[in-house]
Amino acid sequence: MSIDTSAAQAASTALLTDHYELTMLEATLRSGAAHRRSVFEVFARRLPDGRRYGVLAGTGRLLDALEHFRFGEAELEHLRRARVVDDATIDWLASYRFSGDIEGYAEGEVYFPNSPVLQVSSSFAEGVILETLVLSILNHDSAIAAAASRMTAAAAGRPCIEMGSRRTHEWAGVAAARAAYIAGFGTSSNLEAGRSYGVPTSGTAAHSFTLVHDDERAAFEAQVAALGQNTTLLVDTYDVAKAVRLAVEVAGPHLGGVRIDSGDLLQQAQDVRALLDSLGATKTRIVVTSDLDEYAIAALQAGPVDVYGVGTSLVTGSGAPTAGMVYKLVQREDADGQMVGVAKKSKDKQSVGGRKYALRRLENGVARAEVIGIGDPAQGDTDDRSLVIPLVRDGQRVENADLQGARARHTASFEELPPAARQMSRGEPVIPTVYED
Amino acid sequence: MSIDTSAAQAASTALLTDHYELTMLEATLRSGAAHRRSVFEVFARRLPDGRRYGVLAGTGRLLDALEHFRFGEAELEHLRRARVVDDATIDWLASYRFSGDIEGYAEGEVYFPNSPVLQVSSSFAEGVILETLVLSILNHDSAIAAAASRMTAAAAGRPCIEMGSRRTHEWAGVAAARAAYIAGFGTSSNLEAGRSYGVPTSGTAAHSFTLVHDDERAAFEAQVAALGQNTTLLVDTYDVAKAVRLAVEVAGPHLGGVRIDSGDLLQQAQDVRALLDSLGATKTRIVVTSDLDEYAIAALQAGPVDVYGVGTSLVTGSGAPTAGMVYKLVQREDADGQMVGVAKKSKDKQSVGGRKYALRRLENGVARAEVIGIGDPAQGDTDDRSLVIPLVRDGQRVENADLQGARARHTASFEELPPAARQMSRGEPVIPTVYED
Incomplete structure (x- = not known):
């Protein structure tokens, strides 16, 4: 490309x-x-x-x-x-x-x-x-890369998605996606980072997508119709267990993934994994995304999490926003x-x-x-x-x-x-x- | 303009x-x-x-x-x-x-x-x-403005200069200067903020300016020749007291200001004020600029500081880099x-x-x-x-x-x-x- x-x-x-x-x-x-x-x-x-x-x-x-x-x-x-x-x-x-x-x-x-x-x-x-130009770019990008590196180290091979654009300056988000990719993140949500730097981008749906439809079933059906069964369905808008059952019912056992964005992520990941397995969706990935940082990722390594989505803490350098x-x-x-x-x-x-x-x-x-x-x-x-x-x-x-x-x-x-x-x-x-x- | x-x-x-x-x-x-x-x-x-x-x-x-x-x-x-x-x-x-x-x-x-x-x-x-565009801009700029507002509140009328561009993404620095101005900062170091938004800009010299000349006297003489006696001379490259005496000797008692960028700022501000006054430079302003935040400003209110320059903590939201x-x-x-x-x-x-x-x-x-x-x-x-x-x-x-x-x-x-x-x-x-x- x-x-x-x-x-x-x-x-x-x-x-x-x-x-x-x-x-x-x-x-x-x-x-x-x-x-x-x-x-x-x-x-x-x-x-x-x-x-x-x-x-x-x-x-x-x-x-x-x-x-x-x-x-x-x-x-x-x-x-x-x-x-x-x-x-x-x-x-x-x-x-x-x-x-x-x-x-x-x-x-x-x-x-x-x-x-x-x-x-x-x-x-x-x-x-x-050149002082300011040099320092602005290196201080920002290095702060993000350092945080990203700790996160990918904590994830120990599980893929990490950068999704923090909304929590930082609009162009800083593009640079943050690039820096995170350097430090091992697999993809970013930021389309400009895809266009400007070739960072792979990904994304599926937010809670608003579920809410704009008459009910969760209509939303899941619409998403699977448009994006295919390999998509990731967001399952925490109302009731996670009901949503997981519905997701597998709508997409079938080859559903690509489910995303959890709230609550006790470790417990939920375990519950959702068991439920998915019981429904035959043994390959369906579990994506978790709620205010993660390197410490939360390290703690979640004990659970059946397949993908981490990281936003705020990445683009703010996880406590160290400048190098x-x-x-x-x-x-x-x-x-x-x-x-x-x-x-x-x-x-x-x-x-x-x-x-x-x-x-x-x-x-x-x-x-x-x-x-x-x-x-x-x-x-x-x-x-x-x-x-x-x-x-x-x-x-x-x-x-x-x-x-x-x-x-x-x-x-x-x-x-x-x-x-x-x-x-x-x-x-x-x-x-x-x-x-x- | x-x-x-x-x-x-x-x-x-x-x-x-x-x-x-x-x-x-x-x-x-x-x-x-x-x-x-x-x-x-x-x-x-x-x-x-x-x-x-x-x-x-x-x-x-x-x-x-x-x-x-x-x-x-x-x-x-x-x-x-x-x-x-x-x-x-x-x-x-x-x-x-x-x-x-x-x-x-x-x-x-x-x-x-x-x-x-x-x-x-x-x-x-x-x-x-529009979700990402809206949130990126409001989250970033509001985080900076909130920090800036606490700093101008702490300064209680003493002027604050925004000088943090080098510690954040190069375009975030422009937006930060704008947000700080909204929240009461008087000027910014960032020239693009001056061009794009009409934020007043200011600045005089860094340590490199003193160091590139053969000695402090040559540097001060060069600065006063170019920028006039109302300029602000940086006095902590070698020895503050010697530099203050030299600054008044070179620029005269109508020297605009001196800047201190290291050390115990409160003690130094008191010492420098006494020295300036003893040299007849009673109107010469004292500008302090070393890693200030709202707490440091509040503590320095007890001292004879005339202007605060704030960098890192402002552009990183002083501990809260996103709203x-x-x-x-x-x-x-x-x-x-x-x-x-x-x-x-x-x-x-x-x-x-x-x-x-x-x-x-x-x-x-x-x-x-x-x-x-x-x-x-x-x-x-x-x-x-x-x-x-x-x-x-x-x-x-x-x-x-x-x-x-x-x-x-x-x-x-x-x-x-x-x-x-x-x-x-x-x-x-x-x-x-x-x-x-």
């Missing part, structure tokens, strides 16, 4: 930018610092409370958005009218094209505190105005043209200056440490897996991994982690971040 | 829709139920844990999005290729225009559990496919053409059928109850304020309140609430929801 990304990315992304980035641009164009070669690094100082690993997502969307980061006449006119910056800065923006390099972790890769998940190398001016990544200047050219590491000295927000490499240290295929250093890594330890790949070179995108690639990358990275990564309980990052000299 | 909404709303919104809405459409087109007159209601069963009131936001964005809810050839082609629905359904969608009525609470209005904040009256088919509203069929035509109330009977998610009115019951200008009933309200009590206004009539938008109107509506609604609405502590809704027969 060809993928049409026109709808999600038609608009210019250039004003998805904080005001201060353009005032910094104006001031550095005057001082001359705008032209200093610079390296900005994206990293999270810590993982959300109790999480064992993070998941990088959004890289593909970021590279798309970067291609639309152009100040056209409409954008420039706003900056003029609102007097955001002076004419010289507007002239500079009119011809803006990112011409630098970007490298980072592959999309879908897991990360840890201070992992340098993205590094932007360019003039200060070219890099500083908390920051975009920091870590290296820049000095007056003599030499590159020097820089970092602020604030008491509670210190950074480590310098351009980084990053390796996952493995022992017998199991991750043991996230190794970060300045410059080039020492040669020798062949079990180290290098984490940083080129994404943009001289302004040209060189990374075009599709969503399947990111999904595969996530699976492989997760499988490499120590078993504690699968624990739902809160704890420390599952491997330590180690700085190498 | 004229407002250009092209960038935020250029794309078709028609696929911001859950797959099941279109399969329900297909099945009801076959069964005939598609054409039954129906009323869908949007409400929240409860407020987020401990919140005293909700704030409705997003109505204006929803009405914009509805105008772009059109299935063009690109959208239809996706539905064909992905085999989402059959050809008859695709033909129906090709000519889709919402032709019904929508009414609801005014944007900016406060709400309570079960307040009917939006009611959509149309054929089942026309209404059912949790649902979109339920509450009334529909029966086989005899009569309108009848409908509601599901699930144990933990019961609904009240029927089309609602809603009043805010006032005593001496103070809200005492949210009064909801079916049909028309009893006449007589002149202190009741009717909450439901027409938004769309026969498919035509009739509500065009601008953002200033929504902002004024929010202020007036909030002022009407009992004093407990201003408490930061967790508690019950500040007025009860009462069903009237």
Whole structure:
């Protein structure tokens, strides 16, 4: 299937930018610092409370958005009218094209505190105005992917459906569907995610469908007539047991599935499974969908649940709605043209200056440490897996991994982690971040 | 300033829709139920844990999005290729225009559990496919507005700046800036919010600006040269006291402001105020910005802080990232053409059928109850304020309140609430929801 990304990315992304980035641009164009070669690094100082690993997502969307980061006449006119910056800065923006390099972790890769998940190398001016766009996309998508990864880990192979669009911003829902797919969800309810990114979509009916018909029988008959007996019938509008009997009566024992969206899901799943089996509908799947999160999924693993549908907790990051990544200047050219590491000295927000490499240290295929250093890594330890790949070179995108690639990358990275990564309980990052000299 | 909404709303919104809405459409087109007159209601069963009131936001964005809810050839082609629905359904969608009525609470209005904040009256088919679009926009924007309202209440007149774009989805950040403005924030960092919605924007410089220059003095001199002495200088890159002295030395005692973004903000604000005053910079404002939420703002009220900048906690709803509203069929035509109330009977998610009115019951200008009933309200009590206004009539938008109107509506609604609405502590809704027969 060809993928049409026109709808999600038609608009210019250039004003998805904080005001201060353009005032910094104006001031550095005057001082001359705008032209200093610079390296900005994206990293999270810590993982959300109790999480064992993070998941990088959004890289593909970021590279798309970067291609639309152009100040056209409409954008420039706003900056003029609102007097955001002076004419010289507007002239500079009119011809803006990112011409630098970007490298980072592959999309879908897991990360840890201070992992340098993205590094932007360019003039200060070219890099500083990308801060908000870069962080918005990576912080959102990574928050969703991290939650999704815990849910698919808890589901341990049982399929998960993303259905949270209604509980988040309308375009955030599209990105959330994409991030969830990277982290192992099988399908999404979101049609735009299907169109824009090729995420498989699915869905059957809501309570309103039952209620608009004269009775449950009329509704089930209408659904089976339109969607076939392999459809999933929603059985909790009135009385679950009666609805299950009716569903099998209407669709026959080859009914695809029944969905339960309320009540004690574990008990009901057991009751419904027994009832379905007694009716001969032994292959009919049980889909459960009521306010699930990774903990509820883990608890439901004890029951005969075939499919989990997850909404609110997925699209809100299950308690951690943002990944908390920051975009920091870590290296820049000095007056003599030499590159020097820089970092602020604030008491509670210190950074480590310098351009980084990053390796996952493995022992017998199991991750043991996230190794970060300045410059080039020492040669020798062949079990180290290098984490940083080129994404943009001289302004040209060189990374075009599709969503399947990111999904595969996530699976492989997760499988490499120590078993504690699968624990739902809160704890420390599952491997330590180690700085190498 | 004229407002250009092209960038935020250029794309078709028609696929911001859950797959099941279109399969329900297909099945009801076959069964005939598609054409039954129906009323869908949007409400929240409860407020987020401990919140005293909700704030409705997003109505204006929803009405914009509805105008772009059109299935063009690109959208239809996706539905064909992905085999989402059959050809008859695709033909129906090709000519889709919402032709019904929508009414609801005014944007900016406060709400309570079960307040009917939006009611959509149309054929089942026309209404059912709007579920996701309606809920996404209202759930997101209302979550942000509710958090923002608590923050501006805590700030008690001190200006608040929205600066959270980097911690949420790139377009959610634009909507968040708009919602925060409705709930009393003075400005936003987000340039697209300025362009799309006329939200005032502001910003000066980040740590990277100081770090890219050879030293703090060069940075401050560059900023003052470009932005004037009324700018705000960031003083915590190295040593706050030294930076404050330098800032006044460079900009003079009429320096506009200094910003502190780390450390013990209350103590630092006191120290910095004393230092500024001793340097003659008695009018220089102190801006604080490090991971603030409504509780931190409330604590900082004891200090000499002039402006609060709020990021992460605002755009993530300060612990409640979605408003949790649902979109339920509450009334529909029966086989005899009569309108009848409908509601599901699930144990933990019961609904009240029927089309609602809603009043805010006032005593001496103070809200005492949210009064909801079916049909028309009893006449007589002149202190009741009717909450439901027409938004769309026969498919035509009739509500065009601008953002200033929504902002004024929010202020007036909030002022009407009992004093407990201003408490930061967790508690019950500040007025009860009462069903009237």
